[in-house]
Amino acid sequence: MLFNLTFKSAPxxxxxxxKALLVKFVIDEKGLGENIKSIEEQLTLTFNPLQKNEFVKGEESEIRFANTESRPDLVILKKIKIDKKLSADFFRDYLAGVVKGMKSSGFKYFHIVLPDYDKFKEYFDSEEYFVQTFIxxxxxGNYTFDKYKSDKKDAAALTVKLHSxxxxxxxxxxxxxxHLMQSVLFSRDLVNEPANELTPLELAERTKTELSDAGVKVVVWRKKDLVKNNMHAILAVGRASSEEPCLIKLHYKPKGKANKKIALVGKGVTYDSGGLSIKPSDSMFDMKIDMTGAATVIGIVKAAAEAKLPVEILGFVxxxxxxxxGNAYKPGDIILTYSGKTIEVLNTDAEGRIIMADALKLASEVEPDEIFDFATLTGACVVALGMYTAGVFTKSEDISGKLYLSGLKTFERVWALPMWDEYNKELKTNIADVKNLGSRWGGAITAAKFLENFVDEKITWTHIDIAGPSCKNDLTSYTKDFHTAFGIRLMYDYLSKT
Structure with missing residues (x-):
């Protein structure tokens, strides 16, 4: 972290x-010129004629005043034009950029003057969420992952005052x-850890340490337990590694009556070489993040438990x-899964769906109202939707619609793709129940249809392919530098309304 943060409500x-920085948002509307005088009086600063003209009439959307004794060391006035281009992510993205720019600044106090919510009602569903985006x-913006730098400095203290x-x-x-953001940051740390540090068992240990304190029951099935419980698909994919595979089971149960029982499954491939269907070398570098689905599920459960949401959640990672x-599973192998169904392996680099087959069947057995799974499953989804959007695959239009709205709100956006049964023929094989790869076309859809084979058809199930937005990208100031742990804020919003 850049700073050790403390948040306070202030007058x-x-x-x-x-050693203070202040940000004040100014709405670009009729009468802005007259409002300049009140801003000058409130903050004891003075616009020169050129500054005033550029800020009021010109294209300049930000102006900075520095270094006088009668006000903060730095004042940033940010002009906002309220129009169709404005999004609910504006304040989140802008303030993240400001904080990133404060590195090595020496500031101890960060004042944020909250603007009038009534001016922004159409972009937010409540004043509380409006304020939440600032935090x-x-x-x-404060997030960084520098634990392996030998010359890193201790994070300085920064008090953030929200004035309202x-x-x-x-x-x-x-x-x-x-509470929510501590869960996001914990999961983001997991995603950015190198694979030589975050092995399957290390992932389990960190999860147990972090979530047990939040009242979540964590059980880890090690290799002997996987053998005992017939988790053959997980064992097949993991057997070539010197690092032992495992299954992490999470259970959060609220003290009162639960509105719903939700099961979550997260793909936890802590490193993916592709197996014998080996990846090109330039495609291997970031394969430490092939466990982002696992980190997302862990973060969702932690956030729900910390907030004491009235939803029972069972997680399977x-x-x-x-x-x-020499003992790696091979193209052409037949794998008997926990469900009793068999998989013909066409490609060992389509391994995530294989391990999820066992976990999805296990999730079905707890008889939840809904199952959600998260996985960096296919490059095909990135080809279809780009880096900024996750793919949603479900036969429930109600759930896909709710996730779409939560995505717009949180700026963790999703888009539904078809789940028509005609795609099942892509996975047919003469010597097993299903093969692990379809044809070249519609790969994100056929991957979802593969997973569907291992879910009880009576249970409402949703697959979310996060391969694109889980990676660092240039969409916002807070996604540029480090991998994202996409989906926690999205699902927290969804579950909060359940």
């Missing part, structure tokens, strides 16, 4: 200390958002390395 009119932006007339509400949102050795 509407700030009182300043030294999320600071957390996301509704201090009680802001204080409540701070507490709730702190198959964790393996897909490596190469």
């Amino acid at each position: 509407e009119l700030p009182k300043f200390l030294s 999320e932006g600071v957390y996301l 007339k509704n201090r009680t509400m802001v204080r409540s949102v701070i507490e709730k958002t702190n 198959p964790a393996v390395e897909n490596s190469i050795a």
